[in-house]
Amino acid sequence: MASASVIPSATKVLVVDDEPGLRQMLGILLRRHGYDVIAVAGYVAAREAIEQAPQPFPLVLTDLAMPDGSGLDVLADAKRRAPATEVIVITAHSTVENAVEAVRAGAYDFVRKPFETSELVTLVGKALEKHEIVREIRRLRAQIAALPEVVGRSPAMRAVMDLVARIAPTRTTVLITGESGTGKERIARAIHESSERRAAPFLVVNCGALPEALMESELFGHEKGAFTGASSRHLGLFREADGGTLLLDEVGELPLALQVKLLRVLQERRVRPVGATQEVPVDVRVLAATNRDVAAAVAAGTLRQDLYYRLNVIQIELPPLRERRDDIPALAERFMRRFAEEMGKDVVGFTPDAARALASHDYPGNVRQLENTVERAVALAGARAIGLGDLPPEVAGSVGEASASLLELPADGCDLDAVLHEVERRLLVAALDRSGGVRTAAARLLGVSFRSLRYRLGKHSLAEVVDEDASDDPPSA
Ligand SMILES: Nc1ncnc2c1ncn2[C@@H]1O[C@H](COP(=O)(O)OP(=O)(O)OP(=O)(O)O)[C@@H](O)[C@H]1O
Ligand SMILES: [Mg+2]
Structure with a gap:
């Protein structure tokens, strides 16, 4: 590929019109305003573009009457793929009634042919502004819905929640420490819920719960027949949590040999299931929790120092309840x-x-x-x-x-x-x-x-x- 585009990740706009002249004109006009335009000639091509785009289109501009289908169907498809997609309908005099119907069905607005280019550009700008606002509101709503789950207005808990809000959008590993019952898992969940990963799973594994051999397959999965009793393939928690968050509880209790493997997974972002020859990429945010003194565990040699450094990029320390009576x-x-x-x-x-x-x-x-x-x-x-x-x-x-x-x-x-x-x-x-x-x-x-x-x-x-x-x-x- 050649050099990076001048406008970094320009907003994508899908233009649907069977008239080549109009399609071309819209393409030129919108590109000149910095949009990344994909223009297609009819309903079928539009449906394909909507379904196959890696990210949903923020905005679709569609003609109403086309030989192979209706702009109303383009609208329905776009909204089905992503309700936040805004749709502007272009209508000829004869189809104004349909345009009104489109607005009722969720289109942002319609323009009548012939239109002033400035009028269209303004409308496109407004529709995209609405798209942004809707997305922002959703994001904030989700954050708000997640955050009140953590009760606490003491200065200590406010500081913790400030930190949670700041690190949630990143994929930094976080080590959460605190006495038993202080809310470590609750905070881990709050981090997951206030992140973009919230739609994917949040899984918890107690690192001390299983003997080494079982633990490895629990975490990284295994192939069928990898060991006696492995009668079927097992995905493992890392792959089950793909796209989401995995909390390693009592991470200091993980057997040393597995600590090495875990460190590798964290660095390479790939897991090798037991009995597999290939590594598999995974996208998991890892959080770790412990109620032990981790520094002492490192000193005693039960927690590898390199793993400790890798996990402890950010530390959240939850004070005991008696120190935050408020x-x-x-x-x-x-x-x-x-x-x-x-x-x-x-x-x-x-x-x-x-x-x-x-x-x-x-x-x-x-x-x-x-x-x-x-x-x-x-x-x-x-x-x-x-x-x-x-x-x-x-x-x-x-x-x-x-x-x-x-x-x-x-x-x-x-x-x-x-x-x-x-x-x-x-x-x-x-x-x-x-x-x-x-x-x-x-x-x-x-x-x-x-x-x-x-x-x-x-x-x-x-x-x-x-x-x-x-x-x-x-x-x-
Ligand atoms: N700030 C909080 N707001 C509301 N509920 C909380 C809060 N902190 C803890 N809890 C509740 O208290 C209980 C214990 O919390 P949690 O399981 O997160 O503690 P933990 O630190 O992980 O404990 P352990 O060390 O025993 O694993 C849970 O039922 C949790 O929902
Ligand atoms: Mg816990």
């Missing part, structure tokens, strides 16, 4: 709603002392332990609010342990709004507690009006934990 209320709330729905129970909140106990516990099992605690509590709850008695003793006993530290500035700073929010919540909870849930009394204890208290309770989703029977609303003002 996240506890939102996590507990999220889990409570989910389990209440799953179990079909009318549980809507936590009593103040239960909320306080949850926020004060140390959680050696981190987010997973909180999740299990809330699941159990929802199952046990006999009222609309989860009470202290619904929590396991080790959590219920945490009330009042750690609360003073809110007024100290942590070494890595804090999120002032989140801290003030938490201070307000705790004082509200304490006042409700002391007043036995009587809101007028709680308002008095806090020196605020009843309205103000009610507003604040709503803000903290505490309104529901107030016992409505003890209702004390003053006669409405």
